[in-house]
Amino acid sequence: MANSPILIREQRFHQIKAVLARLRLDASARLVVLVDKDGQQIAVHGELGDLDTTSLASLAAGNVAATGGMAKLIGEREFPTLSHEGERESIHISVIGRVLLVVVFDDRSSLGLVKLRSKQISQELAMAFAEIERESELAAADNSLPFSEITDEEIDSLFSNR
Amino acid sequence: MTFINYASREINCKIVYYGPGLCGKTTNLQHIYDSTAAQARGKLISLATETDRTLFFDFMPLELGTVRGFKTRFHLYTVPGQVFYEASRKLILKGVDGVVFVADSQEERMDANIESLYNLEENLRAYGYELMKLPYVLQLNKRDLPNVIPAPDLTAELQRKGEPVIEAVASTGVGVYDTLKAVAKQVLTELRRS
Numbered sequence: 001m002a003n004s005p006i007l008i009r010e011q012r013f014h015q016i017k018a019v020l021a022r023l024r025l026d027a028s029a030r031l032v033v034l035v036d037k038d039g040q041q042i043a044v045h046g047e048l049g050d051l052d053t054t055s056l057a058s059l060a061a062g063n064v065a066a067t068g069g070m071a072k073l074i075g076e077r078e079f080p081t082l083s084h085e086g087e088r089e090s091i092h093i094s095v096i097g098r099v100l101l102v103v104v105f106d107d108r109s110s111l112g113l114v115k116l117r118s119k120q121i122s123q124e125l126a127m128a129f130a131e132i133e134r135e136s137e138l139a140a141a142d143n144s145l146p147f148s149e150i151t152d153e154e155i156d157s158l159f160s161n162r
Numbered sequence: 163m164t165f166i167n168y169a170s171r172e173i174n175c176k177i178v179y180y181g182p183g184l185c186g187k188t189t190n191l192q193h194i195y196d197s198t199a200a201q202a203r204g205k206l207i208s209l210a211t212e213t214d215r216t217l218f219f220d221f222m223p224l225e226l227g228t229v230r231g232f233k234t235r236f237h238l239y240t241v242p243g244q245v246f247y248e249a250s251r252k253l254i255l256k257g258v259d260g261v262v263f264v265a266d267s268q269e270e271r272m273d274a275n276i277e278s279l280y281n282l283e284e285n286l287r288a289y290g291y292e293l294m295k296l297p298y299v300l301q302l303n304k305r306d307l308p309n310v311i312p313a314p315d316l317t318a319e320l321q322r323k324g325e326p327v328i329e330a331v332a333s334t335g336v337g338v339y340d341t342l343k344a345v346a347k348q349v350l351t352e353l354r355r356s
Contacts, residue, residue: 005164005353013169038257039221039237040165040174054204058221058237062209065253066218146166146230147173147353155350158227158234159343 004140006036008132013043016128019121020045023101027117028109030089033102034125035060042099051104060093060102068095081118083111094118096126163257164353166232173232175349176239176257177342180282181264182274183215183243186303189332190264191220191238194342197335198224216242218250226346236346243278252285260297260349261286262341264332265320267302267310275320297348298325301341306331 031046039061179187209218220240241251326344330337
């Protein structure tokens with residue numbers, strides 16, 4: 001395996017969701033998504049509507065990866081924030097360690113407010129994710145991952161009707 | 163990087179389809195998309211040029227079913243095959259849990275296969291991954307074309323570590339699911355070991 005799995009326990013998940021809910025309120029945002037740099041959505045809070053947040057997460061990670069590549073070409077380590085302003089909807093992305101905080105907002109808010117509020121909670125999210133990483137390493141070390149006892153039959157059953 | 167979420171009871175893994183330009187990586191994803199029920203898959207996102215060549219990546223989430231109360235979801239990505247997209251190709255490999263190498267079976271693409279496979283190993287190493295330790299499948303695609311190299315010869319040239327070798331015609335779907343199954347099984351088996 002390339003890396004140990006990241007394990008998000010319920011308590012930690014709800015802690016992160018509460019932080020996202022607070023940010024959404026404080027920033028008057030439509031939607032807040034926490035995404036891993038590899039493109040996996042970790043948590044989301046806000047007006048989902050029919051928005052495909054899985055694709056949004058993947059594209060946000062691709063966006064950050066591409067601009068990070070450009071940053072390195074010009075001698076920067078990375079660009080810590082990215083903003084895309086549309087006619088009605090806009091997106092602000094903050095890079096917080098190995099996670100990305102994606103805020104979708106409209107004219108009920110402003111880029112300045114979203115930037116300020118995102119920055120204010122970034123430390124809290126960084127600490128929560130550091131705890132997640134620590135818990136994941138512990139779970140891997142003491143073999144308590146939910147799939148450590150998975151059987152070949154269970155794996156095969158996933159493909160039985162394909 | 164596999165994500166296991168206890169709150170949403172989900173496990174998410176990342177699989178990347180790699181290979182030379184025009185070998186059929188996007189065609190693999192397109193077939194999976196077309197032949198999977200809408201509730202089991204998300205949108206197929208293609209970041210492509212105006213001539214439908216992959217510019218950055220294709221992406222599609224696919225749900226396979228439930229194991230031990232956890233929904234298993236695979237995030238399928240392709241890389242751009244053309245040589246000059248090296249920088250973006252490398253980015254897609256970050257956090258990968260399993261790789262499918264799609265080889266073009268045509269005689270004239272042999273050098274491109276070898277170059278791409280070498281490039282894969284090099285790019286994995288840049289992230290600290292070793293192909294030899296990663297869930298991995300070799301797909302021999304375009305087996306329906308007239309000028310293909312015999313499968314045993316291709317295998318002898320491209321197989322790296324006794325990985326499963328699947329003959330395929332991605333345009334008609336032959337071997338596409340077998341390839342996905344082979345790599346997904348390895349990813350889940352690795353989870354048991356980790």
